[in-house]
Amino acid sequence: MSLPHRTSATLFAIAALLAAAPPAAHADALSDFYKGKTLHVLIGYGEGGGYDIYGRLFAEFLGRHLPGNPTVIPQNMPGAGSFKAVNYLYSVAPKDGTYFGSVAQTLAVDAATDEKSAVDATKLPYLGRFTTNIDLGAAPKRAGITSFEDARKREIAVGTSGGGSTTVVYPLALNAYAGAKFKLVKGYKGTAEIMLAAERGEVDLVSAVGIPGLLASHPEWMKGEGVVLYQNALKRHPLLPNVPTLPELALSDEGRTVLRVIAGTAEIGRSILTTPGVPPERLAALRKAFQDTIMDPDFTAATQKRNITIEPASGEDMDAITQETMRMPKPVAAAVGKLFKE
Numbered sequence: 208m209s210l211p212h213r214t215s216a217t218l219f220a221i222a223a224l225l226a227a228a229p230p231a232a233h234a235d236a237l238s239d240f241y242k243g244k245t246l247h248v249l250i251g252y253g254e255g256g257g258y259d260i261y262g263r264l265f266a267e268f269l270g271r272h273l274p275g276n277p278t279v280i281p282q283n284m285p286g287a288g289s290f291k292a293v294n295y296l297y298s299v300a301p302k303d304g305t306y307f308g309s310v311a312q313t314l315a316v317d318a319a320t321d322e323k324s325a326v327d328a329t330k331l332p333y334l335g336r337f338t339t340n341i342d343l344g345a346a347p348k349r350a351g352i353t354s355f356e357d358a359r360k361r362e363i364a365v366g367t368s369g370g371g372s373t374t375v376v377y378p379l380a381l382n383a384y385a386g387a388k389f390k391l392v393k394g395y396k397g398t399a400e401i402m403l404a405a406e407r408g409e410v411d412l413v414s415a416v417g418i419p420g421l422l423a424s425h426p427e428w429m430k431g432e433g434v435v436l437y438q439n440a441l442k443r444h445p446l447l448p449n450v451p452t453l454p455e456l457a458l459s460d461e462g463r464t465v466l467r468v469i470a471g472t473a474e475i476g477r478s479i480l481t482t483p484g485v486p487p488e489r490l491a492a493l494r495k496a497f498q499d500t501i502m503d504p505d506f507t508a509a510t511q512k513r514n515i516t517i518e519p520a521s522g523e524d525m526d527a528i529t530q531e532t533m534r535m536p537k538p539v540a541a542a543v544g545k546l547f548k549e
Contacts (some may be wrong), residue, residue: 247282251308252396257398265500268281321544333522334480345435348434366392368393373472375394384459410539
């Protein structure tokens with residue numbers, strides 16, 4: 208039975224009013240949800256490295272830009288190339304916009320090439336990127352290394368953090384496709400520990416330290432007190448015009464293809480993601496809060512004072528890169544996956 212015309216018109220009017228007022232309603236709902244809550248940022252590596260620096264920076268400023276001004280706490284959860292944190296976010300953490308991750312930029316490559324992985328990287332949406340992260344292979348001056356050619360001539364000890372981390376993947380890829388003779392020394396928790404080991408003489412090379420992290424922690428390595436052998440990038444960084452990229456070092460067409468896939472992870476860089484299943488309106492609010500953080504004058508002042516590089520991009524852009532990576536051709540995925548399993 209149809210509604211009387213007046214009743215129907217009233218209902219349509221109410222619906223129109225509700226549709227016209229979502230911003231305030233959403234803001235109130237978000238404020239009610241986040242007020243008094245404690246949010247968690249899981250950092251997939253140990254303290255002091257690039258993921259830690261940006262994860263803590265995110266935790267420091269996010270709460271100011273979310274309705275309800277929640278408390279945000281960073282927590283290091285190293286292990287398995289950050290997949291300990293990834294798996295927690297994917298399977299254990301609440302799916303409500305209260306847990307975030309600063310995890311491996313190679314997440315999508317890891318997930319696409321590991322047949323045993325239960326993680327669908329496309330279901331872990333990004334909030335945004337702080338900066339691209341061009342990883343470097345860097346050695347202290349005391350190691351006596353002058354260029355990548357030295358790695359082709361003699362064995363060089365490389366510190367690694369295990370699992371499918373970039374500290375493992377880069378030297379293995381360069382051994383397989385660029386003629387390097389890197390010897391992997393495992394057991395370190397993250398980049399900061401590996402850099403200390405290099406300074407102590409336990410290893411000769413830090414195989415994966417980002418330019419932002421190196422500038423923040425050991426700028427002298429970029430000014431003559433160290434040497435950079437390679438950069439994980441598709442094109443040479445302006446600060447390192449004479450340092451070859453991974454694809455440039457390849458000795459075959461297959462090697463160039465594989466090393467280009469690996470180098471593409473630099474675009475993800477130091478980004479922040481969240482769990483699967485976050486309600487769309489809450490995810491949109493989190494992404495807005497991320498961009499508002501980037502524009503915050505206090506944030507800008509803090510990054511300049513701490514010498515932290517910012518080269519931002521949207522969460523949607525990072526999601527698009529993830530989706531493209533997950534669609535890589537099977538032969539390329541198999542070749543890259545082999546590196547991650549060794």
